[in-house]
Amino acid sequence: ATVLDVARVRRDFPILDREVHGKPLIYLDNAATSQTPIQVIDCLDDYYRRLNANIHRGLHTLADEATAAYEGSRDKVRDFLGAADRREIVFTRGTTEAINLVANGWGRAHLRAGDEVLVSRMEHHSNIVPWQLLAEELGIVIRVIPVDERGVLDLAAYRTLFSERTKLVAVNHVSNAFGTINPVRELAEEAHRHGALILVDGAQATPHQVVDVQAIGADFYAFSGHKVYGPTGIGALYGRLELLEAMRPWQGGGEMIATVSFEAGTTYAPVPHKFEAGTPAIAEGVALGAALDWVTATGLEAIGAWEDQLLRRATLGVSRIDGLRLLGTAPDKAGVLSFVVDGAHAQDIGLLIDQLGVAIRTGHHCAQPLLAQFGVDATCRASFAAYNTLDEVDAFVAALERVIGMVR
Numbered sequence: 001a002t003v004l005d006v007a008r009v010r011r012d013f014p015i016l017d018r019e020v021h022g023k024p025l026i027y028l029d030n031a032a033t034s035q036t037p038i039q040v041i042d043c044l045d046d047y048y049r050r051l052n053a054n055i056h057r058g059l060h061t062l063a064d065e066a067t068a069a070y071e072g073s074r075d076k077v078r079d080f081l082g083a084a085d086r087r088e089i090v091f092t093r094g095t096t097e098a099i100n101l102v103a104n105g106w107g108r109a110h111l112r113a114g115d116e117v118l119v120s121r122m123e124h125h126s127n128i129v130p131w132q133l134l135a136e137e138l139g140i141v142i143r144v145i146p147v148d149e150r151g152v153l154d155l156a157a158y159r160t161l162f163s164e165r166t167k168l169v170a171v172n173h174v175s176n177a178f179g180t181i182n183p184v185r186e187l188a189e190e191a192h193r194h195g196a197l198i199l200v201d202g203a204q205a206t207p208h209q210v211v212d213v214q215a216i217g218a219d220f221y222a223f224s225g226h227k228v229y230g231p232t233g234i235g236a237l238y239g240r241l242e243l244l245e246a247m248r249p250w251q252g253g254g255e256m257i258a259t260v261s262f263e264a265g266t267t268y269a270p271v272p273h274k275f276e277a278g279t280p281a282i283a284e285g286v287a288l289g290a291a292l293d294w295v296t297a298t299g300l301e302a303i304g305a306w307e308d309q310l311l312r313r314a315t316l317g318v319s320r321i322d323g324l325r326l327l328g329t330a331p332d333k334a335g336v337l338s339f340v341v342d343g344a345h346a347q348d349i350g351l352l353i354d355q356l357g358v359a360i361r362t363g364h365h366c367a368q369p370l371l372a373q374f375g376v377d378a379t380c381r382a383s384f385a386a387y388n389t390l391d392e393v394d395a396f397v398a399a400l401e402r403v404i405g406m407v408r
């Protein structure tokens with residue numbers, strides 16, 4: 001495997017040159033959003049300078065070129081996820097909208113009162129609340145896949161949760177709160193053995209490892225551009241073709257129809273356009289393609305291996321701090337370090353460490369059910385990306401020790 005040239009990677013990220021409170025920025029909030037390489041910034045700029053037009057409509061040159069660029073990105077997403085067919089890629093605003101599309105497009109068409117959806121306790125709220133909304137409206141039942149004290153899914157319990165009424169398993173590939181990497185392929189096999197489908201939330205996996213939706217056996221797979229070095233406001237849902245074709249449109253409007261008539265009713269465009277009502281985030285869609293090009297050229301395996309090294313260094317560093325408790329000690333983890341400190345509130349640590357130029361996340365990470373199990377309502381979370389260095393990790397640990405000394 002190639003080794004990441006981190007100094008070279010860093011040169012692609014102009015924001016890394018800025019200072020925060022007079023200190024060099026150390027950005028360790030990558031699980032919330034990753035920074036944007038110059039190639040993506042240039043792509044956005046170029047789009048508005050040269051290409052800007054509405055897509056799929058006009059016959060003029062700009063409309064054609066913008067459409068080709070946007071649809072070209074769909075091919076890149078297809079490649080990135082290992083999907084068989086470009087029609088299986090639906091552009092969305094991100095992971096949240098992708099999951100809501102499954103809940104509304106697939107769920108409403110296929111779920112009845114009493115049907116069961118298995119949702120893990122370590123889900124992001126975006127993979128919990130859409131199912132709760134359906135439970136309220138349709139009377140479906142949510143069954144919770146438990147998590148052990150390391151923050152690992154309890155697979156034995158998982159197997160016992162299935163019944164004839166189980167229609168869907170909704171799990172993340174990587175937990176944003178703890179970094180746990182879930183065995184989604186095994187989870188998918190078990191779901192399929194029981195005739196259920198599986199929706200995988202890949203928001204945290206796509207920046208860290210190569211994803212192959214076919215090898216996983218995912219029926220649906222969701223991710224967000226802004227966590228894979230792309231722009232905000234764009235992401236995608238992968239869905240198996242026959243599932244998408246059998247789904248109801250969720251939002252209605254332009255772009256998603258074949259014909260509209262008050263007398264004869266309306267027919268829909270073929271997938272994926274059936275699910276892409278209205279003018280989409282065109283510039284962001286095009287630039288997502290540039291982000292995936294950047295990730296592929298940099299090498300996702302090298303990025304993942306580097307993040308593993310950063311995580312090891314950070315884990316070792318903070319383990320020497322008195323009264324610090326790590327949450328999420330799974331053997332298989334992505335670059336996420338979540339912890340609480342005796343006698344120091346997470347918020348205070350976050351605010352004070354920001355004064356030293358270090359950006360980490362504090363709070364519930366949109367995973368309140370998981371944190372509740374561990375008896376906390378907030379943690380500090382440092383999360384790593386391709387451009388972070390071992391020196392930054394050491395500086396973070398030193399800053400953390402200083403800050404803890406101040407608040408205790």
Ligand code: PMP
Pocket residue numbers: 031032093094095096097124126127172174175176201203204224366
């Ligand atoms: N799932 C996971 C695991 C996440 O980390 C996030 C973002 N924190 C989301 C879903 C939601 O993604 P978005 O806000 O981009 O829709």
